[in-house]
Amino acid sequence: QLEQLSDRHQASLRKLSRSEKRIDEQLEQLSDRHQAVLRKLIDAEKRVDEQLEQLSDRHASGLAKLRELEKLVDDEMEQLWSWHAWGVNKFEEIEKQIDEKLQTLGSESTLCP
Structure with a gap:
């Protein structure tokens, strides 16, 4: 009986050893996959940055260009208003002359017979 028990114990130990080996291999594979995923994540993070x-x-x-365009528009509007004011003044002068x-x-026609 002791010999049978010893044989069964040895068989269980061998089985346990094989199970430990499989678990170690699976853990190594998981670790490798985890490292690969981490590398991909770090690369993706760098690309996003x-x-x-x-x-x-x-x-x-774009903001700098927009500010330049705003200044150009403001300058053009100022010039247009200046021309408009000049035109209004000129019109009023001509109207006064007329x-x-x-x-x-x-008054000349009233002097003539």
Whole structure:
């Protein structure tokens, strides 16, 4: 009986050893997969950071361009208002001259028989 018990014990130990070996192999595979996933995640994070930096740069550049355009529009509007004011003044001058000539013509026509 002791010999049978010893044989069964040895068989159980061999079985346990094989199970431990399989578990160790599976743990190693899981560790390798985990490392691969971590590397991919780190690479993806780097790409996202680079893209965010590029977007930030483009955004800053776009804002600078927008400010330039706003200044150009403001300058153009100021010039247009200036021309408009000049045109209104010129029109009023011409209108005044016409009124003066009409008055002169009207007073001359009253002098004529």
